[in-house]
Amino acid sequence: MSALCNRLLIVAALLGGLSGVDFPRLVAQQSRYDVVIAGGTVIDGTGKPGIRADLAIKDGRIVQLGAVARGQAAETIDARGLVVAPGFIDVHTHADDIASHPSASNFVRMGVTTVVAGNCGGSALDVGEALAKIRETRVAINYATLIGHNAVRRAVMGSADRLPTPSEMARMKSYVWKAMADGAVGFSTGLQYVPGTYAKAPEIIDLARVAANAGGIYASHMRNEGTELEQAIAETIRVGETTGARVEISHLKVDSPSRWGASEKALAMIDAARAKGIDVAADQYAYTAASSTLGIRFPAWALEGGEQKIAERLNDPATWQRIKKEMAGLLAERGLPDLSFAKVASYAADKTLNGLSMKQVATRMKAADSADAQFEAAREMMLAGGASMVYHFMSDEDVARIMRHPKVSFASDSGVLEYGDGVPHPRGYGNTARVLGEYVRTRHVISLEEAIRKMTSLPAEQFRLVNRGIIRPGYAGDLVIFDPARVADTAWWS
């Protein structure tokens, strides 16, 4: 794996989901152990019930589990009354720019010690170079990455809306091959984004096969998560069936009110594929809102060819009318009357709009809050560089049903955040703590042991992150300590 940092990382999430952090610890050489964590309830990540035990760590590895004699460690942490779990593993992140924010504090504060970046088709094109830079920077958490289809396709074909030629296909394959050789853990797609959305299944299969042959996983932000959810899942499963790749359905959800309840069908499709021997799993974040670009609301054909061409279309009255009609039509199919389910997360051109709903934005920009005014405001924002958005369009029943599935892990879908920058989706600060507080302690949707398994050994196994995700001698000493009675997420929408 491309874990770059073997330093001992212990996260103590004791208060309100916000943790005290200790890394790296400087320890005396002469002690038998570097750290002993004494008297906690060890929940080992396999799903087994917790046991009262001490843990001894040396050189970043767990060396003993059970009773450990006192006075043998450079440092002893009293964990009585607290849970000691493997550090959380977040396999769906956009932490690609971690070298610019090496403390990765939003992840550390929610107990995450390992992230997988390069999701939704977006990654560095030169994975070897990116990993070298991260290694040099000495970031605070373990980092692995996928190679993203959109990065590869853009490098070879720009944002062209067509099939690749044979020589373009060969070049794309060689990019994927090189990334895998350089340490990528798999291949990701973002089939709702430009340019990945222009790719058909055979292209994806051919590229995923290159990653699969090198032992990589196929992780997909699918083509559709609502009106055509079943077709999208079938396409994703087909990639695994054809190439032999393990498959991860990214941020599994039902994103259209008209399809609420379809999670039952989605999970049944996963079970049916698994019964046929196709290794399909999924991840989710524990919220009923998503976060994505503003552009994702526009028809794919309108985004082809780069900024200039997009602006030409939006500025041509007849073309804009056509775009607007399609946008409204796509929303209507999904049971959404307008854009009021959308809030601005980050709009560089006017930060005072951050946190406002599109209804409020339309009132501000167009002195009206009708659906039409909202579309006009969205057009203006696209012309000014686009925005990242939060979309409230899921049902809690679907979120909870997906959560109960044994092959669904928890992942934040977040990047590395700087506190105070924009109004991002709270999942980037609170995802794991929300699971433990809201879904485990308050609502009993899943047990504590199961929640921890879904943040540790399950994602480690799916992504082949060796010797992580379980508390066991020989495994990495990545640990999180928290109070199960108090852990909670404090990040929320404004």
Ligand SMILES: [Zn+2]
């Ligand atoms: Zn995505």
